[in-house]
Amino acid sequence: MSNTNISITIKPRSGWVSLNLRELWLYKELFYIFAWRDIKVRYKQTVIGILWAFFQPISTMIIFSVFFGGLAKIPSDGIPYPIFVYSGLLYWNYFSISLGGSSNSLVANEAVIKKIYFPRLLLPLSTTITPIIDFGIAILVLFGLMVYYHFTPTLLGIILIPVLVLLSFLSASGLGSLLAAINVRFRDVREVLPFFIQILFFVTPVIYPSTLVPDKYQWILALNPMVGIIDAARAGIVGDKPINFQLLLISAIIAVVLFIVGIFYFKKTEKIFADVS
Numbered sequence: 588m589s590n591t592n593i594s595i596t597i598k599p600r601s602g603w604v605s606l607n608l609r610e611l612w613l614y615k616e617l618f619y620i621f622a623w624r625d626i627k628v629r630y631k632q633t634v635i636g637i638l639w640a641f642f643q644p645i646s647t648m649i650i651f652s653v654f655f656g657g658l659a660k661i662p663s664d665g666i667p668y669p670i671f672v673y674s675g676l677l678y679w680n681y682f683s684i685s686l687g688g689s690s691n692s693l694v695a696n697e698a699v700i701k702k703i704y705f706p707r708l709l710l711p712l713s714t715t716i717t718p719i720i721d722f723g724i725a726i727l728v729l730f731g732l733m734v735y736y737h738f739t740p741t742l743l744g745i746i747l748i749p750v751l752v753l754l755s756f757l758s759a760s761g762l763g764s765l766l767a768a769i770n771v772r773f774r775d776v777r778e779v780l781p782f783f784i785q786i787l788f789f790v791t792p793v794i795y796p797s798t799l800v801p802d803k804y805q806w807i808l809a810l811n812p813m814v815g816i817i818d819a820a821r822a823g824i825v826g827d828k829p830i831n832f833q834l835l836l837i838s839a840i841i842a843v844v845l846f847i848v849g850i851f852y853f854k855k856t857e858k859i860f861a862d863v864s
Contacts (some may be wrong), residue, residue, distance in 0.1 A: 610706050617705055621713035625688070628718055640724040644680055648673040655794045664796045666825055669734045672734060673729055675793035677816045678751060680725070681718045682759045682813055683784050688714035689763025693771050707857050708850065713763045715756055722752065723773055729824070743830070744823030751816045754842045758812045761846030764853040773861070792817055797834075812838040812845065 611618075634769045648669055651849030655661045660843035663671035689711035693700065696710055725747070733740060792799075800808050808814050815831070815838025822830045 590851035614705050614753040616708060618709045618713050622716035623830055624692045625714055625717045633674055640721040642675050644725045645728055648675055651794055661795050670732050670736060672794055673732060674821050675724055678755050678817050678820055678854055679793045682755045685715040685759035686763045689760055690766040691777060693767045708853060711767045712760055715760050738825055740824045751820050754816050754839055757842040757846040761849030768853045768856045779794045809837045811842040
């Protein structure tokens with residue numbers, strides 16, 4: 588009886604590749620492994636460990652409150668500036684950390700990509716898990732600030748928190764997957780990304796209210812999905828003004844579009860990752 592060697596060759600599909608949700612589900616354990624690895628690497632060999640999730644946003648909030656709220660006298664729509672800026676930093680930090688991690692995920696895992704097969708989409712998506720944990724820890728500080736300044740969060744604001752995190756996830760993972768695919772071929776992305784995130788920070792109402800922008804430019808501001816998310820977070824959690832659901836809807840649509848475009852461009856170019864990474 589002769590032995591027969593069977594060789595299986597995995598070839599990319601031609602045309603526009605659809606998102607294979609079943610395959611992603613089959614590799615869910617690998618997704619957990621990547622996410623847990625990122626969590627351990629983030630805090631490995633640090634003195635204060637996970638307390639960095641508290642220290643970073645708190646220190647940034649204090650600096651911004653002193654210079655922008657105290658010295659520059661930037662308005663905060665009647666909200667104490669520490670609460671105002673911290674509520675914006677919560678969602679911005681999640682978005683920026685997720686965007687940076689997912690954009691560099693393929694280049695950072697070059698050796699793994701060349702050795703074994705798995706859905707490459709797991710890499711940029713898994714890097715968005717660690718910042719969610721940081722978000723969950725850091726939001727406790729926001730509730731502490733609200734107790735200190737005698738603010739009571741609204742029920743609607745609390746209900747909206749996971750919705751706004753989901754929209755932030757869609758924006759960061761969609762744009763991050765798009766940039767990750769481009770980064771494989773053009774390493775300029777890695778150099779430009781910090782500058783891009785810095786510019787995006789200043790066109791996002793983190794340290795200033797969106798009402799500070801003239802009405803004729805509001806439509807441009809609305810193209811940034813984080814604008815509606817941060818505005819809704821502040822209005823919902825503080826309850827000082829009604830939530831602008833129209834702006835939030837625009838942000839939701841843009842977040843979904845970014846996610847769809849980013850994911851499908853990633854899948855379209857996935858076939859070349861192992862060759863050029």
